[in-house]
Amino acid sequence: MTTPALVDIDDIRAAAERIAPLVQTTPMEESRAISSMVGARVLLKCEHLQRTGSFKIRGAANRIACLSEAERAAGVVCASAGNHAQGVALSATRMGVESTVFMPADAPLPKVEATRGYGARVVLTGSNFDEALAAARTHCEEVGATFVPPFDHADVIAGQGTLGLEMLAQAPDMAQVLVPIGGGGLVAGIAAAIKATAPHVRVIGVEPAGAASTRASLDAGHPVTLDSVSTIADGIAVKRPGELTLAHIEQLVDDVVTVSDEAIARAILLLVERAKQVVEPAGAAGLAALLDGAVETREPTVALLCGGNVDPLLLNRIIQSGMYEEGRYLVVTTRVGDQPGVLATLLTLLAEQRANVIGIEHHRLNTKLGVQEVEVQIEMETRGHDHIHLLVEKLEEAGYPVEAELPPGALA
CATH class of the missing domain: 3.30.70.260 (ACT domain)
Structure with missing residues (x-):
């Protein structure tokens, strides 16, 4: 089987120029409280403060920016129940491209309204993501629109890789970075950027134990589809990683570890109380792995907080769970x-x-x-x-x- 070509540093630098008008540089902050807890300097990369509340706008914006004029005129389509939908919607609107987003019929109302607010036409269909995805692909074939995938595309990976460049600029002395993994586009892009310019920096992927499709795929030597996933980190609850993203992870990522939902809940509680940061469960996975001892402590460690779109009711339950775990x-x-x-x-x-x-x-x-x-x-x-x-x-x-x-x- 031929190994797919990986995204390189030139692709990522070009992506950074393309998406600069759409994204903002998010803060990198040291947390003295967390550093004291783990006995080493810990930096928090606050990408949850990005426009639309997550990193997803980077990859979506780069993919749309790479389209031809004819492709832009035909519009773009995606399927998502959350962050990717909002990233595609805002990016397309800002570039003058029509976007249609397919979401499950029971998608959370705040995410539906946010996606509409960013300018997309939202189609609610199907009882789950897979059914919404199938409808989106059928629509693309019928109208000739371009499908914007959430992770398994070189343009998307290059867009997410701009985060790697940004983190290196903000913390040139960092020893390792902890990156949440869903489909793998984020960790693939960050690893491509970091290993090309600072190969000594360790890139560690973190996924929930209840949705560890990347870990299973690495162990098997090929993409594995899980029968089911179960985790509070719905933003990274992916049954199967992409083939292109997995190729990047195999060659560039130093390790992939798993973390429990309980550890994620404790990390969210700590972030709220001590760092004054509100993140979604997926966004706290990297820090949870550090606090739970799933990764080696190196100084300084950057924990990427990749998203902050969490339903208030879910946040309340998570905080309660974190309090329970802390006694x-x-x-x-x-x-x-x-x-x-x-x-x-x-x-x-x-x-x-x-x-x-x-x-x-x-x-x-x-x-x-x-x-x-x-x-x-x-x-x-x-x-x-x-x-x-x-x-x-x-x-x-x-x-x-x-x-x-x-x-x-x-x-x-």
Whole structure:
């Protein structure tokens, strides 16, 4: 099988010139809090502050800029439920090209409205991304429009590679960069830029354990299609990497590691609290790998925060999950007598242990309860794994049976 030609540094430099009017240079910031936690200097590349909220506009803009006048006149089409849709829509509009974006019928309304707001015609069709993709390709054939792929195209890879040039300019002394992986276009482009100009810098790809198609493909020696994916990082939940992107990864990327959803949730919580940055789960994957010990610590390390388009309701659940993993949130179920003052006694015990009760429910109907018993479920803010262990111990000593799913650190 012939190895496809890789994107080179000249392609990426040319892309940087083409897309300069459309993209902005995003900040590179050192996080003293995170650096202290890992014992090495950590820089955050804040690409989530890019126009449209993600890196995707770089590759989309370069692909559209490379079209002929006839191709531009025929318009462009893509299929996406999120960041790629917005990148294509804004890029096309700014270049005077009509764009049509196919999205699943149940795509999140904020992403649909954002895509329309950037000037695209949005077609909601199908129950999932694959069905929307099939409809998009059929439409291209019918009207003669150009399909803009999300990752597996040389122009797209070159556009994403402009991030590599930007990071080198902002942190010429960086030792390694951590890059989230979905289809592989981002890490392919960044690796092409960095290895051509600073080959000593390690490029590490990071993908969620529940959607590790690139790791599986590298192990197999060819692109592998996963039967299913399951991760909170929907922006990088890809069943199969591209053939061109995989070729870049095989030759240029130093390692690809996986990270759990729990680690991603902890990273998002840390970014919100300590770095004052709000990112989507895909955008936090690289930092999660560093914090979770999945990658070697080198100084300085750049963690690429590649996207920030996260639904507020999902963000709330993720933060709660992160707090649970950190031992700062606990739900316990116990039983008390159904008499006046009994609940007050229980709450007083918790207050003495400095647990902050944020929710409480009573249940009288349960086959496990005695006639004079009430089941009580209590939500609490706690102060770490040791505090959780102490709370459970004090409750049991006082005669309250405890049912609770404890985070791993509180199981000692």
